[in-house]
Amino acid sequence: MRPAPIVNVVRYLLLDKITYLALPWAWAAFGFLIDVVVLQLTPAGHQGGHRWVAGLAPVFIFAFVQGTQTVARALPFGLALGASRRTYYLGAASLAAALGASFGLLVALGQIAERATGGWGMNMAYFRVPYLLSGSWYQSWLTAAVAFVLLFAYGTWYGLVYRRGGMVGTVIFGGAQVAVLALAAVLTTWAHDWAGLGRFLTAITAAGLTAILAAGAAVLLTGGLATIRRLTV
Amino acid sequence: MTPAISLTGVGRRYGDHEALAEFTAEIATPSIVGLLGRNGAGKSTLLRILAGQEFATSGRVAVFGAGPPVSDAVLRRMVLIREDQVYPDLQVRQLVAAAAMFYPNWDAGLADSLLEAYELPARRRVKKLSRGMRTALGIVIGLAARAEITLFDEPYAGLDALARQLFYDQLLADYTAHPRCIVLSTHLIDEAAELLERILVLDHGRLVLDAATDDVRGHASVVTGPAASVDRFVADRATLSRRTLGAQATVMMTGRLDGRDRDLAGQLHLRLEPVTLQQLAIHAAGLRDNRSLADARTV
Numbered sequence: 001m002r003p004a005p006i007v008n009v010v011r012y013l014l015l016d017k018i019t020y021l022a023l024p025w026a027w028a029a030f031g032f033l034i035d036v037v038v039l040q041l042t043p044a045g046h047q048g049g050h051r052w053v054a055g056l057a058p059v060f061i062f063a064f065v066q067g068t069q070t071v072a073r074a075l076p077f078g079l080a081l082g083a084s085r086r087t088y089y090l091g092a093a094s095l096a097a098a099l100g101a102s103f104g105l106l107v108a109l110g111q112i113a114e115r116a117t118g119g120w121g122m123n124m125a126y127f128r129v130p131y132l133l134s135g136s137w138y139q140s141w142l143t144a145a146v147a148f149v150l151l152f153a154y155g156t157w158y159g160l161v162y163r164r165g166g167m168v169g170t171v172i173f174g175g176a177q178v179a180v181l182a183l184a185a186v187l188t189t190w191a192h193d194w195a196g197l198g199r200f201l202t203a204i205t206a207a208g209l210t211a212i213l214a215a216g217a218a219v220l221l222t223g224g225l226a227t228i229r230r231l232t233v
Numbered sequence: 234m235t236p237a238i239s240l241t242g243v244g245r246r247y248g249d250h251e252a253l254a255e256f257t258a259e260i261a262t263p264s265i266v267g268l269l270g271r272n273g274a275g276k277s278t279l280l281r282i283l284a285g286q287e288f289a290t291s292g293r294v295a296v297f298g299a300g301p302p303v304s305d306a307v308l309r310r311m312v313l314i315r316e317d318q319v320y321p322d323l324q325v326r327q328l329v330a331a332a333a334m335f336y337p338n339w340d341a342g343l344a345d346s347l348l349e350a351y352e353l354p355a356r357r358r359v360k361k362l363s364r365g366m367r368t369a370l371g372i373v374i375g376l377a378a379r380a381e382i383t384l385f386d387e388p389y390a391g392l393d394a395l396a397r398q399l400f401y402d403q404l405l406a407d408y409t410a411h412p413r414c415i416v417l418s419t420h421l422i423d424e425a426a427e428l429l430e431r432i433l434v435l436d437h438g439r440l441v442l443d444a445a446t447d448d449v450r451g452h453a454s455v456v457t458g459p460a461a462s463v464d465r466f467v468a469d470r471a472t473l474s475r476r477t478l479g480a481q482a483t484v485m486m487t488g489r490l491d492g493r494d495r496d497l498a499g500q501l502h503l504r505l506e507p508v509t510l511q512q513l514a515i516h517a518a519g520l521r522d523n524r525s526l527a528d529a530r531t532v
Binding site for chain 2: 003005008011012015016073074076077079080081082083084085087230232233
């Protein structure tokens with residue numbers, strides 16, 4: 001029995017092992033080594049608290065890049081091979097979910113190892129991020145996975161907009177997002193509710209934030225699916 | 234019988250530019266159809282619409298009796314190999330493996346033999362391939378896919394004469410063994426003429442000639458000789474063009490020639506040559522009026 005078309009798209013994308021499998025982890029490993037070297041060369045604080053390094057940030061940035069590459073480089077040949085736009089997009093989204101789940105698992109396992117070794121013997125918090133990725137292993141796994149998918153979907157949508165609208169369309173797309181944020185800021189100012197927003201952000205739990213990220217990812221995935229429907233190559 | 238491809242009044246506009254206009258044709262399977270025309274005539278646009286990579290702005294496209302090709306069930310029965318195909322930066326063997334995943338009738342043995350015949354290095358990344366090698370890769374995928382509708386858009390770019398002949402031979406052999414619907418757009422009309430069962434000539438987005446090649450072959454001739462004799466020979470015949478150089482004239486005329494015609498031409502010291510498909514396609518494109526040629530052919 002032949003695999004489902006969506007599975008074929010995932011297998012096709014995974015032929016590029018460097019982009020999807022090697023580079024994110026290479027970035028993570030490189031960031032880890034750099035952080036170890038930097039922490040070895042800099043004095044620890046007197047409080048003996050965690051030494052936060054934000055070394056995972058490049059992986060999230062690379063998730064965005066992977067999303068754009070999935071459209072910019074792999075899409076035209078994927079469609080030439082008879083994949084429908086919808087199938088291609090669902091395949092790419094499935095791959096993002098699988099990569100996100102794997103990445104979240106690595107973060108969760110890394111946190112366990114990090115806690116067990118006293119932050120790799122130097123109080124380093126590489127796999128932990130204050131507030132976001134500092135709770136239980138399953139919560140960290142979920143948050144990391146959802147954030148990964150969100151950035152991948154965001155990159156994919158940017159790639160699709162670029163394919164449909166070129167540079168002008170992409171600038172308008174980015175500008176529209178800035179305009180929405182600016183409008184939200186103006187409305188918040190008119191409503192004199194900045195303090196309320198601050199209270200909301202400080203009161204929200206990591207699980208609540210994960211839910212918001214998941215809702216954002218769902219919006220991005222839906223937007224991407226709508227954009228690819230009339231895409232031409 | 235339901236045609237494999239049915240196009241009714243299909244058009245595609247890009248702003249003010251009309252890339253395709255009122256295109257109506259049906260293509261049966263099995264058949265090898267040549268899509269001919271100058272650069273910008275609308276051949277690539279038509280093939281992309283057929284493969285679901287572009288959308289028509291007017292008209293109706295039906296593939297295998299269904300609507301426009303947007304579903305996997307229809308698309309997996311088609312393959313379009315484009316001259317300007319964008320490939321991901323993978324190795325040749327990986328791209329071939331990708332194609333094998335998608336096509337149910339994929340012939341791995343044929344793919345291997347074609348890779349060898351075109352001397353394509355399996356482990357070389359596509360961005361390191363020459364233009365001709367990229368073209369050959371497209372041919373390998375297009376033929377080995379054994380898709381029920383196989384569309385080739387200018388598949389020869391960068392190929393030398395030997396490689397092109399290999400393509401023609403392989404295409405014909407594979408078509409004979411596995412008859413299917415093949416549409417081939419090309420500039421090299423006479424070179425591909427032996428393959429084609431039917432030609433569709435496009436000009437400025439419009440279909441200007443739709444004819445079986447057997448009908449077209451021998452249906453038009455070029456008559457060259459003294460102008461007065463030429464005029465006498467072609468009197469009462471439909472002519473497509475006329476050129477004069479001093480006392481000599483060259484006229485392209487339609488209508489089949491019989492023994493008496495040839496005897497008369499000999500007596501008048503005229504040279505008779507059959508019009509090639511390429512000459513006819515160029516002439517059809519020049520006419521830009523389907524009725525003119527159709528009327529001429531009925532004489």
